[in-house]
Amino acid sequence: MTASPGVHVFDDPEGLARRAADLVAEAVREGARTLVLAGGSTPRRTYQLLATEPLPWGRVTVLFGDERCVPPDHPESNYLTAKRELLDRVHPGSLHRIPGELGAEVAAARYDAIVRDLSPLDLVLLGMGPDGHTASLFPGHAALHAAGYAVAVHDAPKPPPERVSLTLGALREARQVVFLVVGEDKAAALVRARRGEVPAGMIPGARYLVDRAAVGRPGT
Ligand code: 6PG
Numbered sequence: 001m002t003a004s005p006g007v008h009v010f011d012d013p014e015g016l017a018r019r020a021a022d023l024v025a026e027a028v029r030e031g032a033r034t035l036v037l038a039g040g041s042t043p044r045r046t047y048q049l050l051a052t053e054p055l056p057w058g059r060v061t062v063l064f065g066d067e068r069c070v071p072p073d074h075p076e077s078n079y080l081t082a083k084r085e086l087l088d089r090v091h092p093g094s095l096h097r098i099p100g101e102l103g104a105e106v107a108a109a110r111y112d113a114i115v116r117d118l119s120p121l122d123l124v125l126l127g128m129g130p131d132g133h134t135a136s137l138f139p140g141h142a143a144l145h146a147a148g149y150a151v152a153v154h155d156a157p158k159p160p161p162e163r164v165s166l167t168l169g170a171l172r173e174a175r176q177v178v179f180l181v182v183g184e185d186k187a188a189a190l191v192r193a194r195r196g197e198v199p200a201g202m203i204p205g206a207r208y209l210v211d212r213a214a215v216g217r218p219g220t
Pocket of ligand 1: 038039040041042043065066067068078126127128129130133134135136158
């Protein structure tokens with residue numbers, strides 16, 4: 001069911017995850033070569049479902065929308081989540097992890113060169129925070145205006161404070177961007193995103209897969 005152009009509402013997170021996994025599978029089957037994984041907790045179920053899809057993973061390059069500046073085996077690592085739920089089971093042809101453990105500036109510089117070479121990216125999965133941030137691009141944060149393809153993020157409002165993120169420019173250049181948004185704590189941000197007021201609303205043409213809780217009650 002579509003609430004408005006670009007927004008697809010699902011009765012529950014499981015239905016949303018199923019659709020998200022199907023969208024990725026369709027894109028890969030149609031030739032998508034670069035797949036950017038979202039961080040946070042929302043995509044976990046999508047990754048678990050995607051791991052069961054028989055796809056030509058050998059021709060897929062996996063990248064990340066953002067990473068925290070922690071080691072790759074740290075519980076806060078976005079890479080670790082993707083590894084456990086997906087990457088250990090599907091073995092993509094190539095994988096570009098954001099080396100956050102090197103520090104935000106060094107990691108961003110290295111990732112910028114990688115993403116620059118691979119852009120425009122074929123399919124980008126993104127989450128959204130309750131403040132409307134996406135990847136590690138936070139409302140009013142200087143990193144939102146960064147040039148290039150990857151940016152160091154210091155003092156992020158969502159811990160940990162040191163991060164690396166794809167830039168708004170890199171996200172806007174992508175061929176397909178799909179947001180996965182679950183939970184009533186995202187409802188206010190989703191309204192603001194639809195108005196283009198927060199980073200998660202600054203990518204023209206993006207699609208939003210949202211659950212009913214994130215849409216909020218009519219009239220609220
Ligand atoms: C991160 C994520 C971030 C995340 C949102 C939603 O590194 O924190 O990339 O942008 O997608 O904060 O997080 P949840 O899915 O956990 O709600």
